Amino acid sequence: MIAQNTIDTVFETARVEEVIGDFVQLKRAGSNLKGLSPFVDEKSPSFMVSPVKQIWKDFSSGKGGNVVTFLMEHEHFSYPEAIRYLARKYNIEIEETEQSNEEKEEANEKESMYLVSEFAQQYFHNILTLSEEGKAIGYSYFKERGFTDETIKKFGLGYSPETWDAFTKEALGKGYRLEYLDKTGLTIVKDDKQFDRFKGRVMFPIQSMSGRVLGFGGRILTNDKKAAKYLNSPESDIYHKSKVLYGIFHAKQAIAKQDNCYLVEGYTDVIQFNQAGIENVVASSGTALTPDQIRLVNRLTKNITVLFDGDAAGLRASVRGVDLILEAGMNVKVCSFPDGEDPDSFAKKTPYDELVHYLDENAKDFIQFKASLLMREANNDPIKKAELIRDMVTSISKIPDRIKREVYIQECSRIMDISEQVLVDTLAQMVQKDVADAGKKLKQEQKEKVFEVVKNQEGIAASKVDVQYELERKLIEILLLYGNAVEEFEDVMLKTNEEGEMTEVSEMNNYKVYHRIYLSLQEDEVELANESFRAIYNHLINYYHQNETFEMEQYLMRLEPELAREVTNILMEEERESLHNWEVQQIIVKQKNQTISQYVSETILTLRWFLVDRIINDLKNSLNREVTADNSEILMMAVDYQKLINTFSKKLGRVMSRYS
Incomplete structure (x- = not known):
């Protein structure tokens, strides 16, 4: 267990605005800081941090607390995990009291999975840098990609030996339970046999925004056509592919500072850009972009620049996922590289200043880029052109800001050489259909909750300030x-x-x-x-x-x-x-x-x-209504209490109306 003096030091040292600033883009609002809620999807900031009081409050979700409770709510840390995270962040040495076997057994399941994953990351990295096999195969591969020793260490890259159960044997020998090796997907368990999932692959640890190892991506280096080129950890209690962006831990501060996020596809794209000096870059790791991934970026910036490979097929496939970014109300630019180049290869051979200049000069507004791309594909075919125009208007319809929609309609009209009115009418039809669909959905929900709604409305009508x-x-x-x-x-x-x-x-x-x-x-x-x-x-x-x-x-x-x-x-x-x-x-x-x-x-x-x-009201209610009843004592008490109220009123310096 963590010693109390360590906990005290952590609380004395940690600054709530610094810690939350790693996860949420905060802007000054008087003596406080504001940002978008990291707990719900919202357009207007309702998340507030008080540096003076060292507390935070999310008015959208109702959550609030100090620096530790933020980590517990946002990162789902236990109390000890939050303290350890802060201790690492502020370089505070952790003093611990010895844990008994029973206390170790009581560690929650998620923490056990995190510990197994962190052990695996260190094991794979040590194999890469210290073993003969790792240096000959894995280390050589990363060097061929142009990665420096500093970069290899920064991203925790590793290598899993070609032996069927090398990692599993090592982990079991260190006391890690097979149950958690199985649940994290590091070990495949079949009947009474166990073997390593990532045998013979170079390893890319996948980290959360706070830096915890969630899972791995492994790339095979042989020409085995039966094996997948890239293999990811399976879904688990700590790893959900749709909610993770590769590189977010190393990129979060740069994203907030630059107020822009570069989005690429693969692990090596992220690493190569980072090594080149551009740190505000993340990858969807080959999966289609998801709303949860977009929300991760949205907490840090409103601006995304999507980097595409140079080939046309890749461009067309990647463009499809960007509508989700528009729908989130974010600003999207795109930048493609010359034919035959991808972010990895281009960053590898381009000096920093030239790379920055290329990105600035070639990053185009997404709507303009997509319109130009689709028109090239249509190639004067009227039927195809009509389909592509509708595709274009569909993207514009996703944008929540009406002014932006109108500006893009005008731009598309110019690029596509089509009447602006036609585009406006098409957009109106789409928006109307979306509204109608939403209305039907809402009506159905209201039907299901009709009695609850009526009850709530009655409660609201009768509500009164307590x-x-x-x-x-x-x-x-x-x-x-x-x-x-x-x-x-x-x-x-x-x-x-x-x-x-x-x-x-x-x-x-x-x-x-x-x-x-x-x-x-x-x-x-x-x-x-x-x-x-x-x-x-x-x-x-x-x-x-x-x-x-x-x-x-x-x-x-x-x-x-x-x-x-x-x-x-x-x-x-x-x-x-x-x-x-x-x-x-x-x-x-x-x-x-x-x-x-x-x-x-x-x-x-x-x-x-x-x-x-309230006492006077109780006395009034206790009066006997019978004509012959003697209520004199009650009335006398009521008069005395009324005199008290008059005294209060005089002291308050104003006539106070009675509550009823």
Whole structure:
């Protein structure tokens, strides 16, 4: 297990904006940073990071927390995995207590698969660089491709020996279980026999955005026509081909910095470009581009440049997948290489400056590129031309931005030498059909959920602000933001004057905010009604009593995950306060010109007023309606409580309408 002092060091060192910035493109928004949600598909940013508070909040999915919870939510790490990841990122030495055999057995299945994959990567790399077979076959192949030792190490390239079970024997001998060798696909298990999947292949580790080894691609080096040239790990709990882009771990920072991503097809294309000095490049690894892969890029940039091989057949095949990128609202450019060249070969022989210049000069807008390509294919055949025009308009119909669609229609009209109106009408028909299809789908969904919808609508119509909930939430927010601040508060006391009469006397005294709130609630014997708020309140008060200073990161570490999530929600919600007309609902929101002590006093008084008002309503409901009944005692109590409300109203400096 990881020692507590290591965990403390990680929390003290890690910066939430730096860690999240590796996964999400963030832009400055006042004192905060904003970006697109990494958890849902969206067009407008709803993901917020607070460098000051060291927390984040995703308003689309409702998720939120600190730097560790982000990794747990986004990368599906366990708590120890997240700590280890941060320790590696910030070069923090991990101190551990010895694990028992039972604790090792309890390690979750995914972690076991990750560990097996990481062992395999290191094993294949060592075979490549240290063994005679590896150096003679695998290392020689990579050298022929022009890869340097630095590049080989950076991408963790390796070689799997020609022996049937060399890797499997080594892994079993190191204590790795056959179950996980099988589940990761590294070992093929048949009856009572086991053999290596990647025997005799050079190995390309496939990593997640965070750098964990998910699977492998293996290339055969012999001329065996029965064997596939490239072989990938099978789908598993940690490897889903449609959700992974090769090279994303090494490219993510460059993509965000350059605000552009180059998309290629193969492993060696990525490696060669990276070695040439262009790091913002990823590959779909020979598979058709998927929405999940596009979303990975969309988190980092809105711009994709697709790099095509020079042959016409390859161009036509690759163009088909780009409609998905357009549909995601991204900007797409394409760049093709001279005949007979691919990104790998071209980058290998082209100096960096010339390569950058070529990409800049030859990257064309995708719509213009596709229109020109299709027109060349049509070759004046009117039937083929009509089909290709429809293909072109189909691509344009995928673009969500109406202005972009219109501009592209005008450009296609010019390139294809066809009436703009015809293209507009065709586009309108396609869009109308899409809308109709969506309407049918929605109608069917509504039919299936009709009773649920009616119930929800009734609930919405009858909904009402839960005032006590909001006030209690506001008290927790005050404790979190200002709990340790020392403020001047008014104390009102009863004293006997010279005439012997009891009069109210006020004096100003200094209190820590948390202490003032604690004394006020104790005085009124008020306990927060909401279970989560009550737990957080008690935890906060105890924390303030025991600690001189309040560090949000340290505090969140000590909270249970559910309560930590609630705290994050409260802290980040203030960024959206302007969306709510709280004053109309008599829920206090601190204004910029308002002192903390005033804010605290008003919130406490409003809560007192609400609770007393509820007592009055309960008294009203308990009145005996019989004509002969004696309700004098109840009425007297109601009058006394009403006097309290008048006092609160006077103190608040405004006439307060009653809740009903």
